[in-house]
Amino acid sequence: MKKGGDTAKSAETCVSKIVNGKLVQVGDCKKNDESDIVRLIKKSRDEKKKAEIKCDVKYDSKCFRIVVYGTLNVTFNDSESICKSMNIxxxxxxxxxxxxxxxxxxxxxxxxxxxxxxxxxxxMVYKNNQLLLSSGGSITLATEVWYPDFPDPDASYTNVGVAVFKDPTYQGIFNETPTFSIHGVICEI
Structure with a gap:
């Protein structure tokens, strides 16, 4: 093969990178449809987003974020909004x-x-005496995960929370109405 042929081939190639926040292009970069720039910006943004995601707990390849407020002000509907608004x-x-x-x-x-x-x-949801995942699929957890005197059989107590005390003897999941206010939410990313 001729060296000239190799040189011409490599001259046709354009390599684009973002270096220190600036677009740097090497090679034949006459193509000006901005697709490379858009692709690089998206890739850079996606990498930055991934780096920003912080898991408070990792379990079974899943990431969980915990949001706690120092006051009883989070209803279940608030908890959905909190997770969505924080992109978690x-x-x-x-x-x-x-x-x-x-x-x-x-x-x-x-x-x-x-x-x-x-x-x-x-x-999670508790309906018809059954614990359900957010997807609607049923799940069976040992009775010891429930807080004492729960689950409550009242049909309006549909949403599930976790009660955690400083004294570890008192803890577990419970079911309550979606308007009941507690301290926060566990979000699954």
Whole structure:
């Protein structure tokens, strides 16, 4: 092969990069439809978004963020809005006892000063005496995951939260009305 042929071939190639916030192009970059620039900007934005996602808890290849307020002001409807507005998914599921225990370990230190407990919404639902994932699929968790005297059989107590006390003897999931106000939400990304 001729060297000239190789040189001509490489001269046709355009390599575009973003370096220190500026577009740098090397090679034959006469193409001016801006597709390379748009692609690079999207790639840069996506990489930045991924770097910003912080998982408070990782479990079974899933990422969970915990949002806690120092006041009882979060209804279930608020919890959905919180997760969406912060771009951190939707209210989370609890998949098994191991997952719940991991969450409890991360939730207990988040109890605000002066409080003895916090309540946090999940995305799970309790209907017709059955615990359901946010997707609608049923899940069976051992009875020991429920807070004492729960689940409540009242049909209006459809949404599921987690109660965490400083004293680890008192903890577990509970069902309540969606208008009940608690401290926050666990979001699943």
């Amino acid at each position: 998914g939707e209210p989370a599921n609890i998949y098994n006892l191991t997952h719940l225990q991991l969450l409890l370990t991360h939730l207990r230190p988040l109890i605000p000063a002066g409080w003895t407990w916090i309540g946090i919404w999940t995305g």
